[in-house]
């Protein structure tokens with residue numbers, strides 16, 4: 001029987017089970033939380049219960065009643081295979097399957113009104129194919145444009161009796177208040193880094209513990225993001241970064257800025273391969289921000305080393321280099337470096353010229369790395 005428990009999301013599980021059991025399931029859910037913490041897995045469990053021919057009812061781990069899919073009926077088998085005709089998974093790349101060839105030629109960066117109309121609004125009116133229910137799960141629903149969100153209002157307001165919609169959202173502030181008020185907002189929390197590192201070990205049998213630990217530390221509590229870091233071999237980028245940072249006081253500013261640019265290009269190419277819809281410029285910008293994140297972690301580790309909070313150190317594998325770098329700096333300088341990194345990130349977001357941002361950042365970091 002497919003279990004309903006998505007780990008570390010007890011609150012969401014309780015809320016939905018209560019509604020399922022009371023036969024008062026809202027027609028529109030908005031699952032809100034960071035990417036990769038189990039929102040989609042959870043939505044698929046819910047879809048499975050709604051489509052299952054004979055769901056089981058039993059007592060859950062906390063004694064409260066729970067309803068689970070049987071796991072053996074034809075609907076459950078179709079759900080498990082991801083081919084149930086009444087599950088409509090909606091995502092921005094569907095633009096490539098739009099009826100209109102001019103729409104198909106566009107980049108699918110957002111979920112625009114054309115995709116939302118063809119794959120959600122127009123389909124809501126039709127009957128479920130297997131007769132039980134029809135469920136729409138919308139990935140990255142915070143990328144639905146304002147125009148498309150407005151177009152969806154009526155659908156969310158009064159969907160047919162057997163239709164359910166689940167919007168998966170990481171940035172709640174991008175949803176119009178009118179959408180939020182029509183959905184049942186269910187919060188999902190971040191996952192603890194130890195749990196993520198453990199999960200990485202389970203999912204990727206060959207991953208060394210140091211890499212799992214680093215990817216988990218960088219995941220902002222998201223297993224999905226940690227998996228991407230593992231796939232991108234973020235630890236290799238980090239290793240080159242640390243070597244560069246140790247040499248920083250002896251490097252020319254232009255050489256370090258060029259290093260950041262070429263490293264961001266290499267990492268950005270991995271991002272662009274995974275998501276061909278994003279532009280190369282956007283991929284490089286995201287990669288640069290990831291490198292800044294790694295840099296900030298190095299400085300945070302220097303702080304933790306000087307205050308002996310060793311259990312918080314992400315780069316524990318570089319113990320000797322950390323200890324020696326920590327002797328050459330002060331907590332005040334490490335904090336100033338971290339502040340400078342977030343300021344540079346803010347300027348990048350404000351579209352300040354990348355090279356200009358990098359030159360200024362490197363000048364500041366080099367000054368901070370000078371004789372203590």
Ligand SMILES: [Zn+2]
Nearest residue numbers: 052070073076
């Ligand atoms: Zn079933």
